[in-house]
Amino acid sequence: MNRILFKIAVPAVFILLSLCIASIAAAKQEVYFYNWSEYLPEEVIRQFTKETGIKVIYTTYDSNEAMYAKIRLLDGKGYDLVVPSGYFVNKMGREGLLREIDKSRLNNFKNLDAQHTDRPFDPGNRYSIPYLWGSTGIIVNSAEIDPETVRSWADLWKPEFKGKVLLLNDVRDVFFMxxxxxxxxxxxxxxxxxxxxxxxxxxxxxxxxxFNSDTPRVPYITGEVSIGQIWNGEAFMAAEENEKFVYIYPTEGAILWMDNLVIPKRAENVDNAHALIDFLLRPDIARAICEEIGYASPNREAVKLLDKDIRNNRTIYPTKEDLAGADFQVDIGEAIVIYESWWEKLKTGR
Incomplete structure (x- = not known):
């Protein structure tokens, strides 16, 4: 090669290498987020991408079991951020499916209410960051059923409700009830x-x-069912569409849960996952999520910003009286196999 061609070729090679490196870096500006259905406003995703340049590849599931099966199958790879309930955080952490959270990267961790951190399912928040919490209770279409006649889970067994009941497609919620x-x-x-x-x-x-856990409010709104189980946020959204829907805390006790942000152990975009977690912990963002989808925020500073009607809405923020007898689900270990065996028999034997 003559000197002139060499002088031209060498800089060209460096330029191409630089472009390739830049292209690879740009390709990594993404985060794979696996979340519950209807559990994050699209505007929040758009705002995160606009502020950070990180693209969110967003997919959803309708049960902890479905999420767990997929993460287990992939051995903690394929997703950068997932949202299991508390008892699944315990299970997944114990099975080595989760990466430890680096809280030094989370400037907004301080915004969380202390009563929602350091929970028994994850002492010290080693693997998880609280996202939203709520309850599973009863919803009634008051245009068809007098809510005053429904106070307990046992009421769902009344013969007059034949063919009118919806159950969540969730083994733990149904058996808990x-x-x-x-x-x-x-x-x-x-x-x-x-x-x-x-x-x-x-x-x-x-x-x-x-059975429905994807968008359980829809069969109530369309009139397919009149009474049954529902998550409080779904009940809130149903009532936003039509005030005839009433949410009831059962006298035997509502089912309580907290959903949490975790990073699978083989996540490929760990920095971006931390960036998204910290973004979701911002008071203005946490407020926007709560106000749109109707689940309670564990973010102390966000709660201060909430509209008074939201903050005082018992469907979202229950009173102590509402929570009498309520309990959180916990990890039941190998007993889940027994539950799932009876669950399949229940659903296939209909």
């Missing part, structure tokens, strides 16, 4: 008690029209 009707712990690992709950649910099945 049945166990509480029987006066048992919703977190039991006793095989005999789990079978008793199954037998009780079999008696309920003539009333059950469908």
């Amino acid at each position: 049945s166990l509480r009707v029987l006066g048992l712990s919703g977190n039991t690992t006793n095989p005999d008690e789990i079978q008793q709950a199954y037998d009780k649910l079999v008696q309920l099945m003539p009333n059950v029209r469908l």
